[in-house]
Amino acid sequence: MNTAIEKQVTRKIFLRLLPLLICLYIISYLDRVNVGFAALTMNADIGLSAAVYGWGAGLFFVGYCLFEVPSNLLMAKVGARRWIARILFTWGLIATCMALVQGPKSFLIMRFLLGVAEAGFFPAVILYLTFWFPVRYRARIISIFMLSIPISLAIGAPVSTALLQLDGLMGLKGWQWLFIIEGIPGVLLFGVVLKYLPDSPKQAAWLSDEERQWLVNELDKDAKAHPAALDGQSTIWKVFCNPSILALCFIYFTATAANVGLSMFLPQMIKQQGFTGMEIGYITAIPYIVGCIGMVSIGFLSDRFNKRTAFVILALLLIAGGLGAAGWLSGSNLAIIAMCVATVGIMGCKGPFWPLPALYLSGSSAAAGIALINSVGNLGGFFGPGIIGVTKEMTGSYESGLYLLAGLAILGIFTTLIFISDRGKAQKGLPVSDAVPTRG
Template identity: 40%
Template sequence: MTAGLNERALIRKIALRTLPLILLSYFVALVDRSNISFAAATMNADLGFSETIYGIGASAFFVGYSLLEVPSNLLLARFGARVWLARIMLTWGVISILTAFVHSPMQFYAMRFALGVAEAGFYPGVILYLSSWFPGEHRAWAISRFYIALPLSFVVMGSLAAPLLAMDGHWGLQGWQWLLIMEGLPSLVLALVLVLALPDRPETARWLSDAERAWLKGALAREAAVMGEVSHNLLRALTNPYVLLLGMANACNFIAINAIMFSAPRLLAHDTGLDVAGVGRIVSVGGVAIALGLLLVGSVAGQTVGRTLMAYVGLVVLAAVGLMLLWLGGTSESSIAGFLVFIAAAQVAGMLPLAMVSRLIPAADRAGGLAMANTISQGGAFFGPILWGVLADRTGSYHMGVALLIPAMAGSASFALLVRQRNLAKA
């Protein structure tokens, strides 16, 4: 530690300069990605979409997202976070708005696929960006702070859904069209803000003193030295066992997350009898629960990889308990409790795998490795809504889908335990 330099104060200073813009951008991305869950309440009826058609459309996002993850993250490493993240925001904002004007299943699939292509690389790109600002022991804390965008998106979507859907008929547009348009506009503004205000890297940040810049460079260099000095090798990054195992752990988690999230408003309305406003309040409470979980886990789990792994396992087990409540409960209260327990535990767990990847692979491999781990994760995100939609159409109920998600959480915990075993053997 450089004499006279306060490490905690420096980390807070970096956080204040970088995290608010990243948080706001991720918040807008999550809203634009998931707001069709509320739009579907009337969109499916207006357009004649079955649960299967809706599930395929929801999943089409993750096809485009997965295909472009790795190249997008490599381009971010080349052009810098400021320019590339702004490009992502601009294109996904335009596509999100255009989705309001689809009329057929194929148009819906195409817009969802295009939205995935536009957003590809955003999340692993942010982890890569934060890896150049926050040393390993502070990284999970930083990620948990920008990940607050996730529960914030729940609160906002839950609060705005009813009034935006109530705009039905204004200027000849349906309520679900207003919801998609109004929630897509902020990303266009934020694209410009990112270009003007987001600092690219510590070397160009004028608000860092020479001593602060030197300490940060030294801390990151020491972390890289522990991993061993290696040159960039894309194939090695894409096939790293930690990348593959942690990607599979999160893929199993995301099968369940996306199956539930893209149908949550209809699932909760079916189980509780509540209207859109009532369901929105439950989703908003879910956001608060996620936020509390993030603050707790981000503070206690990130100091070591081993502790982070065990936190992950505990969270996915708790998420499985929530699914069991949702499946077996049979009352409004048990359905609400099951949803809240599941969504808080599973979403907080979803933050951790890429944070661990960033600490378990060499810095030279992070651009490709982080993108690959997230690509595998999004494979699970793709299958969840489709499986859910097909089962709902064939059985006339959501509950068979809930039951089949419980083994996915067991698989997630198993992959994480394999990572722990490998990490202990390596140590």
């Protein structure tokens, strides 16, 4: 193996693609969760109850789910550069227009439309990264890309809280300024994506012929070494009915329910402990700063030991233990430590999880399968805040909701143990003839 050219190519790709993709996902994720900070004042202004807010916050993921698979299939036809740019412009526009909501009905409609607009972005990026990085790099690369989430929340927490202080400026509420200022970057970066994001290595003028050939050879070797159970000629129906793909959907559902349920209500949980103003923003950032460390560490260890399922199980254990302890310690400052543990699991799950679909899918089936996993899994984003909102109204506290999400993570552990294997295709006992190696 030519280690010199390997280091040269991977470094080049990393520096050319990852900073822009990370920037885009930071903006994307902040635009979907900044409603958690807006809720500190918005709910009272437009008359949202805890239950309506919870289901509305999660309604984003219903629109996201319905349009995820067709969006990702269109990306495969249109090309990553143009399709990601389109998604970026649309979600930026709708995120900005969230400032126009006036009551429960308009709030629910706009959250649904925001999900429709953003559908396809994340699975498009995950699939896109498989065009550029060999298998042995993917967990760490995905972990680094997924740093966008805790970074967006760590930065967004104090920034969003500060924007609420603009209340009354030019006759607008603070939460309206929050949506406007944090939504505009999505619109402005539309042209940057069109100019700087190549569709594939063939369009990358910054790769030499030798570098491009090395990359193609490595990706071909991976395809032959890890033949997928479902290839590019498989029907969409086969992808959707595959037991392991459905299991991956549920596992991601459990992690997403915990992630979104916690992030949408964390500022309000901290406020309930007696903190106010900028204190809420700074304390909210703490679990996500810790989550950054956990995410990178688990991703690198997963690559180092070439163990995906073991580290997914570890992450789910941290989620269950952290959320359960946060519920038990509710009202105490120690609950923040428990939330940090849960966030390490929530963030750390993503690195070892997302290389798993490539063990079962290749070619065009990968576009459909990854989109299916992400869309169905993201329905957890509807369930998580919804269940916390409902239990908060029923019991007057957040404990029951946290316990339910912890229990869901435990179900995810059993699902992983039963249905998922690092060997991929062999888990399902499909004949080798069903696997036609293609570069995914």
